[in-house]
Amino acid sequence: MTMHEAEQRAHSLGLSAWMTEAIAVGQQSRTVALMCVGFASLDLALGQAETWEEAFEQAMRIIFSA
Numbered sequence: 001m002t003m004h005e006a007e008q009r010a011h012s013l014g015l016s017a018w019m020t021e022a023i024a025v026g027q028q029s030r031t032v033a034l035m036c037v038g039f040a041s042l043d044l045a046l047g048q049a050e051t052w053e054e055a056f057e058q059a060m061r062i063i064f065s066a
Contacts, residue, residue, distance in 0.1 A: 001052040006035065009056065013063075016040035017052070 001009075003019065010017035018040050024032045037059040038046035047058030 006037070006052045006056075010037055015046070015059065017055075 003017070006017040015037055016039060018036050020034050020036055022032050022034050024030050032050060034048050034050060035052045035055040036045040036048050037052075037055045038044045045055075046062045047055040047060075049055040049058060
């Protein structure tokens with residue numbers, strides 16, 4: 001899924017989609033791009049993962065299990 005597709009899907013749900021970077025610490029530290037789905041204006045990610053599909057799955061689990 002592209003960034004544009006993720007933004008469209010999030011918008012249809014009343015959410016935002018954005019990307020952020022994190023540093024994965026371990027024996028070999030590295031920078032990881034994380035896909036976020038939630039409320040960008042509040043900096044509140046409901047789903048956060050390395051792929052858009054996983055991020056949307058996490059967000060939907062939070063929204064629909066409440």
